Amino acid sequence: MLIHILINQVIMLTPAQFFKCLSDDTRLRCITLLQKEGKLCVCELTAALDLSQPKISRHLAPLRQCGLLQDSREGQWVYYRINPKLPDWAFPILESALLAADKSGQFNKDLERLHNRQCSPEAAACG
Template structure:
């Protein structure tokens, strides 16, 4: 993974919110992200696609739903940067609302 691509992927608020949820819950379904982010499925999927192309997340399909988790190929230094970045978001009101209101539905 190119470091500049990593930082570019995290330069958008919605993608940071998604990454905070994935880091907190290990695996998230698109349907749950749509609910907590209060965004259309297409918008959420577009951000997830960007994160996937950037090498930050990977997905698995179960039935009709896709589940996303951190990429197994994410290097330890980049994972540490990601965790530090997301730790600084703990004071962000929107991220806090996302984390507290997230309820996995097991789609």
């Protein structure tokens, strides 16, 4: 399990921990969608990546544990977003990953599924 330490409200995350967290394709797909959209709930990620809820949750857990993601509860929904307290060096890397992903067919399919999904927390159709 990766552990992060808060010093002056900035997460002390080593580059090795950062890249290890992103080394899985599903986790990287989640991160790039979150980087693009700002915040998403599990059901939105499930629809976008066309994967089961348990699989998405299993991949979000290490991203949260290493400090890359923050979660927040809004009513019955739990939303995830990129942690704004990451070290400064992490943000240009995430932005570069998004720019690279934006050119890939997989990312565009994920984004299309996200925007065409039937479920939505606002419509209370997610489950």
